[in-house]
Amino acid sequence: MSNxxxxxxxxxxxxxxxxxxxxxxxxxxxxxxxxxFYMALSSGxxxxxxxxxxxxxxxxxxxxxxxxxxxxxxxxxxxxxxGNGTYLISGERGDELFVMLDIVAGGLGVMEQLGPSLGTLDxxxxxxxxxxxxxxxxxxxxxxxxxxxxxxxDPSARSLTLRQASxxxxxxxxxxxxxxxxxxxxxxxxxxVDEIAERLGGLAAYPKRLAGMALGFIKSQRDKxxxxxxxxxxxxGRGGVQGQHYYxxxxxxxxxxxxxxxxxxxxxxxxxxxQLSDMMWNSIDWMNRQSSLNxxxxxxxxxxxxxxxxxxxxxxxxxxxxxxGNNEGAIMLRWTGASSGPAxxxxxxxxxxxxxxxxxxxxxxxKLEREEHLRARRRSVQWRRRW
Numbered sequence: 001m002s003n004x005x006x007x008x009x010x011x012x013x014x015x016x017x018x019x020x021x022x023x024x025x026x027x028x029x030x031x032x033x034x035x036x037f038y039m040a041l042s043s044g045x046x047x048x049x050x051x052x053x054x055x056x057x058x059x060x061x062x063x064x065x066x067x068x069x070x071x072x073x074x075x076x077x078x079x080x081x082x083g084n085g086t087y088l089i090s091g092e093r094g095d096e097l098f099v100m101l102d103i104v105a106g107g108l109g110v111m112e113q114l115g116p117s118l119g120t121l122d123x124x125x126x127x128x129x130x131x132x133x134x135x136x137x138x139x140x141x142x143x144x145x146x147x148x149x150x151x152x153x154d155p156s157a158r159s160l161t162l163r164q165a166s167x168x169x170x171x172x173x174x175x176x177x178x179x180x181x182x183x184x185x186x187x188x189x190x191x192x193v194d195e196i197a198e199r200l201g202g203l204a205a206y207p208k209r210l211a212g213m214a215l216g217f218i219k220s221q222r223d224k225x226x227x228x229x230x231x232x233x234x235x236x237g238r239g240g241v242q243g244q245h246y247y248x249x250x251x252x253x254x255x256x257x258x259x260x261x262x263x264x265x266x267x268x269x270x271x272x273x274x275q276l277s278d279m280m281w282n283s284i285d286w287m288n289r290q291s292s293l294n295x296x297x298x299x300x301x302x303x304x305x306x307x308x309x310x311x312x313x314x315x316x317x318x319x320x321x322x323x324x325g326n327n328e329g330a331i332m333l334r335w336t337g338a339s340s341g342p343a344x345x346x347x348x349x350x351x352x353x354x355x356x357x358x359x360x361x362x363x364x365x366x367k368l369e370r371e372e373h374l375r376a377r378r379r380s381v382q383w384r385r386r387w
Contacts, residue, residue, distance in 0.1 A: 010205050052080045057162050082158075099163070105159075107158070110199070123175070139183075215280065251310055261308045262306070265306060279329060301362070
């Protein structure tokens, strides 16, 4: 039977992570870390009672559960599976930029341990009818008599991560997707006392795990000295998309300073974005702030380059990345399905010199224009399916 006091004590051990903060006695950092701990607990509820016999794509990360660098352009879903089972996924493709399913040996679910990626299913590779409807079977062997879409399932598979990407938020039609296990009879379980105790114990321990991942990542970036610098990484098997180029680092700005990000673009690229997070590795509020830009939102300069200005105060240019009032935080840029992975350049400059460092044709954005744009951005985020 679940012991309430023991579970509370387990959750309380999350406070040990405060030692990972750059300034462990800073009241503001402590308060934000505690917010992260409770957010992780809330996120964990979505997967704590996940059942591989009755999977469901749950939104464990979203605008409010924005931990571990949640991508503002993605609608996420996570489902628990048994790699020896047979699953039917059905629905409508919609017209999102892409819909991908990452099959992994272990994900971020409460009752899972991280495991390697076992392959990616791109929904654009499926046979889809004229109404954009589809069915695809996942199993270790193709079922006898099944001549529709099929994708092999590794017996070690334990989790599916679904991503729907959009450049133009809230426009068009998002995918509608259902998953069901079909090699077992439909007989919903009734959780036993011992099972409930095990799951609640896992949930109580989850904040230390998820927040530890977030704070540990930021600490590793600090330890590498990646201030106003970027490194290349591949997050496949650790919650990222297989074959995607990631550039990540930290920003640090003094008063009256801005950070100029400049990059070439790949000759071909399916999707790309850049986003900011705080020092808890929470994505900065992208509903109310322009803290991210993607390949559909960004303005390219006449020379074909992308330039963005990372600043706490509005610099009056289209490609402003709002730090949310933070003078320190994290940067991540992704190239997906790209012919190459150009490395961005970061340059700290005085805000007063910004105009001289940008191309002559860079347009100005008035306060009224920014207000209208941010209100439109806020609406578009809410028009998307988030939970």
